[in-house]
Structures are given as C-alpha cells and as structure tokens.
Amino acid sequence: MTGTGGLVVVGASLAGLRAVEAARRTGYAGPITLIGAEEHLPYDRPPLSKAFLCGDAAEVTPFRSEQELRDDLGVDLVLGAPADGLYPAQQLVSVGDRQFEYDAAVIATGASPRRLPGADGVAGVHHLRTVDDATAIRDALDAGARTVVIGAGFIGSEVASAARKRGLSVHVVESLGLPLVRSIGAEVGSVCADLHVANGTDLRLGVGVSAVESSGGRVTGVRLDDGSVLPADLVVVGIGVQPATGWLEGSGVPLHERDRGVVCDATLWTGLPGVYAAGDVAHVANPLFDDELMRLEHWTNAAEQGAAASKHALDPASATPLAPVPYFWSDWYGRRIQFVGTPRADEVQVVATAGDAFTALYRRDDRIVGALTIDRPREIMKFRRRIAERGAFADAVEFATAS
Numbered sequence: 001m002t003g004t005g006g007l008v009v010v011g012a013s014l015a016g017l018r019a020v021e022a023a024r025r026t027g028y029a030g031p032i033t034l035i036g037a038e039e040h041l042p043y044d045r046p047p048l049s050k051a052f053l054c055g056d057a058a059e060v061t062p063f064r065s066e067q068e069l070r071d072d073l074g075v076d077l078v079l080g081a082p083a084d085g086l087y088p089a090q091q092l093v094s095v096g097d098r099q100f101e102y103d104a105a106v107i108a109t110g111a112s113p114r115r116l117p118g119a120d121g122v123a124g125v126h127h128l129r130t131v132d133d134a135t136a137i138r139d140a141l142d143a144g145a146r147t148v149v150i151g152a153g154f155i156g157s158e159v160a161s162a163a164r165k166r167g168l169s170v171h172v173v174e175s176l177g178l179p180l181v182r183s184i185g186a187e188v189g190s191v192c193a194d195l196h197v198a199n200g201t202d203l204r205l206g207v208g209v210s211a212v213e214s215s216g217g218r219v220t221g222v223r224l225d226d227g228s229v230l231p232a233d234l235v236v237v238g239i240g241v242q243p244a245t246g247w248l249e250g251s252g253v254p255l256h257e258r259d260r261g262v263v264c265d266a267t268l269w270t271g272l273p274g275v276y277a278a279g280d281v282a283h284v285a286n287p288l289f290d291d292e293l294m295r296l297e298h299w300t301n302a303a304e305q306g307a308a309a310s311k312h313a314l315d316p317a318s319a320t321p322l323a324p325v326p327y328f329w330s331d332w333y334g335r336r337i338q339f340v341g342t343p344r345a346d347e348v349q350v351v352a353t354a355g356d357a358f359t360a361l362y363r364r365d366d367r368i369v370g371a372l373t374i375d376r377p378r379e380i381m382k383f384r385r386r387i388a389e390r391g392a393f394a395d396a397v398e399f400a401t402a403s
C-alpha cells in the first residue's frame with residue numbers, strides 16, 4: 001500500500017488540478033495524491049492548437065511548478081503512471097503494483113482521441129490532445145508540410161487555421177455535408193464552412209476517407225471515397241474523442257452505454273461512496289436543461305467541475321447541484337467563435353450579421369437555450385445571463401437585433 005487515505009485525484013490536467021487547488025483553498029489539510037498518465041505537470045490544452053501551433057508561443061508552460069504543487073499545495077505527485085483500477089469496496093485506486101487508499105476520489109481522466117482505422121503507426125499521422133502531439137505537428141508545419149486535416153471539428157479547424165497562417169496549403173476533409181452540423185447546427189455550420197473557404201483552406205465536404213496512403217512507413221496522402229488522393233506530409237486526425245475510462249471497466253463506476261463516460265448526478269457524484277467525477281470524462285445531469293445528461297469538452301466546464309468535485313467528495317453533506325450555462329470558445333483565422341448554452345434546440349435563428357460579426361440564437365420551446373457569436377465577446381456574456389435566467393427567446397432576439 002502506497003497511499004494513506006485522504007483525497008486521490010486521477011487525471012493530472014485541468015479538472016484534476018482544480019480539484020487539488022479547491023481542496024486546499026477550502027481548508028482541507030489531509031493527504032492529496034494526484035495521479036497522471038502523462039509525464040508532464042498539468043498544462044493548458046487550448047493553446048496547443050492555437051498560439052503554440054502558429055509559432056506565436058515557443059513553449060507550453062505548466063499551470064504550476066512542481067515545487068508549488070509539492071511544497072505549497074502538499075500534493076503527492078504520481079506522474080507518468082496511469083491508474084488501472086478503482087476498487088470501491090476497499091476504497092483503493094491501483095497504479096500497476098501500487099495501491100492508493102482514498103477517503104474521497106475524483107475521476108478526472110478526460111478523453112482520448114478517436115483513432116482512424118489503419119492509420120496508427122504511420123509516420124506523419126497525428127492526433128492532437130497532448131503537448132507531445134502538438135510538438136510533433138508543429139515540427140511538421142515548421143518543415144512546410146502539405147497538410148490534410150481529417151474532420152472539420154473545432155480542433156481540426158484550428159489546425160487548418162494555424163497552417164494557413166504559415167502560408168501552407170491545407171485540405172480539410174469532412175464526411176458530413178457541413179462542418180460541426182451535429183454540434184452547432186446547419187445554419188452556423190455553413191458560416192464556419194465559409195470561414196475556411198475565405199481563408200484559402202480547401203474544404204472537402206460530404207466525402208469520407210477510404211485510406212491513408214504511405215510509403216516506407218511514412219504518409220504520402222489521403223485517399224477519399226470519391227477516388228481522389230490528397231498528397232500529404234502531415235495528416236491530423238480530428239474525428240472526436242472518447243472518455244478515458246478503460247481503467248474503470250468492471251469497477252462498478254457507472255459508465256454511459258454510448259461512449260463509456262462516467263455518469264454522475266448534478267453534484268458530480270457517481271453513486272459510489274466518496275467517488276466523484278469532473279471534466280471531459282463526465283456525463284453530468286444539468287438541472288438548468290431539464291436534467292439533461294451533458295458530457296462537455298470545454299475548458300470552463302472542466303475547471304468548474306474539478307473544483308466542485310473535490311469539495312463535494314470531501315464533504316458530501318455540503319454538495320449542491322451545479323446548474324451551469326456551458327461555455328466554450330474557438331479561434332479560427334483570427335476570428336473568435338464563442339458559444340454559450342446548449343445547441344440541442346428546436347430552432348436556430350441567425351439574428352445579426354454586422355460586418356464580419358455574427359450572432360445566432362438557439363430556441364427550445366419559448367426559451368433561449370443557446371447563443372453563438374463570432375467576434376462579439378461582450379454580447380456573448382449577456383446571452384449567458386439570459387440563458388441562466390431561462391429568459392424568453394423573443395426578448396433575446398429583440399436584444400440581439402438592437403445591439
């Protein structure tokens with residue numbers, strides 16, 4: 001036995017770090033163990049596909065130094081060491097032959113990129129989740145790689161944007177008819193498609209990938225379903241992620257039948273004594289949207305849930321349901337896309353396009369449930385407030401039209 005009870009946080013990234021910090025901030029003085037699969041100290045992921053890839057940021061610095069974590073926060077760091085089991089009856093987390101006893105545990109293992117069948121192990125084919133992934137992609141862009149991005153999601157689109165900023169040719173291949181149509185709807189998806197095209201990215205919509213072609217183990221191109229081949233030195237696969245919960249299979253932690261994410265109530269509780277979850281790994285009931293289970297892949301969500309999860313795990317009697325308005329941003333071609341709320345709506349209405357700025361609102365029944373803006377950073381927070389207050393859609397449309 002290595003650990004001696006206390007708080008054990010599994011996953012040393014944003015949600016895990018915030019869990020540790022919140023525990024100390026609220027006065028918890030017992031032992032804390034932070035277990036992470038990566039060798040690195042916790043670092044921020046959004047810059048990986050933005051400033052770091054563009055070359056505007058030379059390196060990725062950790063949120064906190066090892067000294068701050070160990071000495072100031074009193075954290076026992078177990079890095080480069082994936083947890084491989086959680087045993088609720090014994091209140092243990094295992095990492096190889098080591099076992100860490102917990103009184104309270106936070107699961108914050110995030111998500112891993114979905115793989116493209118047949119592409120693993122081909123040099124020049126990458127996913128983008130970690131600083132190591134980003135470094136490999138940046139090296140290829142530095143070398144002037146002809147780039148193909150598979151999947152026109154947010155991260156793939158940011159990679160395309162970084163390549164274009166360097167003046168490189170880039171193709172984005174998307175099997176659906178529009179980018180992001182499932183996540184933000186067709187009306188906004190077509191605006192995102194226009195952004196790619198206006199910035200010189202070759203966007204191939206409604207076509208799948210039949211093979212990644214290679215020679216001598218190195219990628220040479222991407223063959224599409226229509227028979228055409230896009231030459232490539234660098235292929236970035238951005239076809240989504242899946243919750244990193246393989247280590248929890250059979251543990252009794254409830255896992256969602258569709259994607260195996262951890263299922264929690266609105267206080268982040270898994271239903272097992274002392275075990276809470278936070279961040280990209282967690283499906284959480286949200287009372288603001290009729291207790292809809294939401295698994296979000298958003299920075300703000302991971303930070304907020306991480307902090308709440310450790311507080312609730314250490315003091316379950318004080319746990320209160322969270323009812324947040326989800327928020328995310330993405331930067332494409334120098335433009336800032338921001339979204340608040342949920343895109344699951346009866347109607348999406350484009351309400352304002354002034355110059356290059358843009359606003360779309362999402363309606364469910366007569367409520368505003370979501371808003372997306374491009375280059376309107378002040379407005380988006382006003383919509384966030386209206387969504388939190390279950391405001392009327394008609395009022396929000398009037399406000400958007402007037403502003």
Ligand SMILES: Cc1cc2nc3c(=O)[nH]c(=O)nc-3n(C[C@H](O)[C@H](O)[C@H](O)COP(=O)(O)OP(=O)(O)OC[C@H]3O[C@@H](n4cnc5c(N)ncnc54)[C@H](O)[C@@H]3O)c2cc1C
Nearest residue numbers: 011013014015037046082083109110279280297298299302
């Ligand atoms: C390139 C990129 C750009 C992004 N840009 C934006 C943006 O612009 N706006 C936005 O809102 N969001 C953005 N995000 C999303 C945001 O970064 C995530 O929502 C956030 O990182 C989630 O934090 P997390 O701690 O829940 O999970 P993660 O950051 O995924 O961290 C989970 C950690 O757990 C570790 N782990 C996994 N399995 C185990 C195990 N068995 N044992 C121990 N450790 C394990 C992983 O190695 C990882 O370090 C971006 C994400 C990426 C990858």
